[in-house]
Amino acid sequence: MRENPQLVLKKYFGYDVFRPMQKSVIQTVLAKQDCLVLMPTGGGKSLCYQVPALVLPGISVVVSPLIALMKDQVEALLANGIAAGYLNSTLAAQEQYELENKCLAGEIKLLYVSPEKLLSAGFFSFLKRLQVNLFAIDEAHCISAWGHDFRPEYTLLRHIKEQFPAVPIIALTATADRLTRLDILKQLGLPQAQVFVSSFDRPNLNLAVMPAKNRFKAILDFLQTHKNQPGIIYCLSRNSTEQLAQKLMGEGYKAIAYHAGLPAPTRSRAQDAFLKDNVQIVCATIAFGMGIDKSNVRWVIHYNLPKNIESYYQEIGRGGRDGARAGALLFYSYADVMRLRDMLKEGNPEQATLQLAKLERMQQFAEAATCRRKILLQYFGETVEKDCGNCDNCHNPPTTFDGTLLAQKALSAVARTQEKANMGLLIDVLRGARNQAVLQKGYDKIKTYGAGRDLSALDWQSYLQQLLNAGLLEIAYEEGYALKLSARSREVLFQNQKVKLVKFQPTTEKPAEKEERRPKKEFIKDALFERLRALRKTIADEKQVPPYVIFSDSTLLEMAEEKPTNRIAMLAISGVGMVKFENYGASFINEIIGFITSQQEQGNKVKGSTHLITYEAYKQGQKPEQIAAQRNLNLITIYSHLATLYEQNYDVNLGKYISVTEYRTLAHYFDRHGYEQNLKEIFESLSEAIDYHKIRLSIAIYKKKKQHVL
Structure with a gap:
């Protein structure tokens, strides 16, 4: 009997509900139907094939265009307790041999391969020895000459359907206009495929455009509002990436350049440093990013105008993939338009005409005086009525x-x-x-x-x-x-x-309010978030994985907001699955408890946390009377704290504060009358024979026993 997709979602990925359209796509795949899925970057495309892979018997094969993306996704899956692996040119022959044997033994659920590996001699024969249940083709727009990132080797993927006609194919992309979508289906030989087009809206992204004059000063101002937050600056030329990185380092920022002209080991080190949060800023050409699955990129800057809206949309989509707020700033100059026109005119005449038209649309977006998100969504065929309220033109309507x-x-x-x-x-x-x-x-x-x-x-x-x-x-x-x-x-x-x-007056995001005007609880939340980020970095370095593989920024933000201090509360946090809880849950709970305790000691009240101070004293062996005296609280309040801790699954022994006879008397009363009355009513009903605090403790014990029975 196969697992339920909903249970798989929670168990392995830590999410309670599917995002819009994910469930429909998964049901289509489980029904062995081909499909094309268009979802924005960060919209949850990967789950559309990862969940079916865990539900179906056998192995799912994922075709991924870039080695770095493959490696990142496999690391993230392994961290979630999912058996995954990848085959590409970076593996030694012995490593490939061992992984292939694991596949043959049925020990791998998700196998990532490059197009070159998939199409290599004998690989289809190898796959036919496996129980392949699904082929997933990521970045499917690469197969179309009409797409913005055409890769000729992708056109050979049509052989998949020829070799495996009974195995469903799911093709996925974040950016494809109508013409590109039709071409993807034609190239892959999927005439009957269901097409799913999700909303292209990324409401967590703040969109802004600024004139290119004084770009460097504008970048420094922007970085002041994004302190310690990782981000990408896209440049048109290789020289610009190196010069900009040097200037930023001169200002004290941890920045690094990345472009295709650098030696492969240098590029690999740069990418690794960014993924692991060892550098804050990558100044890069478009060679960087498509292979990046880093979920905590908090901003993306375009130093130059992108050549089309598809590229712009995909590149800004690398920010805020975890759903938390992220900024997208574009610098616009007419010089960039002229330069790009010259570059595009050098290509195939038919393609040049199309690409020049796309550049013109990009230019119109940059010069727009209306809601930028509406323009962006309209380009992809999605109409919205209301302005977004999260772009420069909405923040500062032009006059x-x-x-x-x-x-x-x-x-x-x-x-x-x-x-x-x-x-x-x-x-x-x-x-x-x-x-x-x-x-x-x-x-x-x-x-x-x-x-x-x-x-x-x-x-x-x-x-x-x-x-x-x-x-x-x-x-x-x-x-x-x-x-x-x-x-x-x-x-x-x-x-x-x-x-x-x-009157053209574009600005960046609204300036942050002065710190003294922010509520104190916001400072406490930010301070806890930074502590959790530091803990995540320590664990990630020990495990030699990028920090976002441990937990995403959005998960840490939810922890900082909710302050989970026990197993049940931590598992309720979005992004905390069973495997991650077992591996890291205790460390993060202890960090939160330690933070709350230190805040209380400093006189900062943290809502709902006073019982944790009692717990720290309890663990040190103090009696309730001692804790009450030390904290200057009523004794029954301390007992109430202990009852709450017990209900929240902390290691508290309430039995030593109430006799077996007293508990049986109260349990018998609860069986007949329930425990919903206030303590005074219960106290009086029992002829005032049992103290208030023992009634409170007995309620906690009784409730838990009933839960276990149910």
Whole structure:
């Protein structure tokens, strides 16, 4: 008889309920049907095949594109008590041989393989000797030439269905537009597959865009609001990653560079240092990230504009995978747009046309004055009515103004430069700059020279971009990005057509409130969270695994909020399964108890924790009378603490405070009348023969015995 998926979820992963759509996907897989699953990064895609793998007899094969991702996921599964392994080029021949033997012996439930390994000579024959119950293809968008991360070797995965027609396939991706989805199904040979499209919304991500000017200062300001929190800065060039990492180290931050040009051992060390929280910041090209399963990335910065919304969405999705709050900051400059256009035009003409159109959508997102999340979701075909309230435009709604005169100045300058000036040069003309480019072309002699010197270059850049978006200007890319007038621009120049512009004032997340205004309990919660993080790091270093493999940030935050101090309370925390509780539960409970005790000693009251102080004294052998005197509390209060501790499964012996005869008398009374009355009523019903504290203790014993009977 196979296990229930709900029980598997709690036992191994520590979650009480499935997220939206997970249950439907799992039921489809268990019914041996093929499916394509689109879920956002951090949305729980992995559980869609990991849970069925544990429910079904046999072994599930997971095709994963990057070795680092494979290793991380297997480590996390092993930490949850799940038999998993991976086969790829990093393993020695003996290691591969041993793992293959474990598979043949039925000792492995989840086997991760690279596409190259799966398609290697003889591997399908090996798999046919196993009881394969499922093939999971992660990052499935890599199979489509229409996707943003096409990998030619992925197209050969169509052989899976040819070789194993009766085994269901689940293909998973976080980013695929409609065209890419259809192509994935075609390439894999899954015409009858069910398609599941989850919401692409990641409400825990704060989205913000800033002008690229003074980026480094803006990054330093951003980091002040994200102290000690790990994050990724994506750069367009390899040199930028190294230069930025050096500058951040000069400011005292633990930062490291990562790009494909570094030697493999250097890249591996950088990745390992970030995963294990030994460095806070990775400055990286897009070579970094797809193989990262680190759940506690608290922010992602784009130093340059990504080439399309799919890439942007996937990269910001590496923040806040544990569901806790995370920031996503994008720096935008028109120079990045021009640079990316030049790069994209060098490719296949058909692909170049598509990719240039996608870049234009990315540009529109960066320049938007409305809710950014709505734009992002709309791109993936998801419509929402309400603004998100968690992006820069929602926090600071832009103000519009009559920009007709300003637009006329700009359009007139374009006309008077004979439509030969690019944006940078036109801004210099409008602001009255006396540089070589302006003077050589004689632009200092035209009527509109200096007509906009009252505005900054940054303001003009914003307004010119808005005129481009409004169709009042066009760019001749083949003429050095010269700005050209459109049919509509003539209406503004000669027919006084009104133009509305937005005062472009993007900001980062709302600044944190001053510490003295925060409630004291928030400081206590933060302090406990930091202690739990430190404990997690110590355990992770001992186990030689990344800290998030022990517990995620969101699990630690819940611990800091709820302060579980016993087995039942700890197992109620999301992300604490049976195996993790057995391995780490006692350490974290002791840390929480120690923290609460120290807070009480400092005079800080921690709600619901006073009984733990009593417990510490009890463990030292003190009698209830001594504890009451020491704590200046009523004796019955101490006995009540002991009863509460007993009910919460602490090691407390209540039997030494009440005789067998007294307990039997009370138990007989509870059998007939229950124990819901207040202590005074019970005391009087028994002719005041048994003390209040003994009644309270007996209720605790009676309740537990009844629970065991049930």
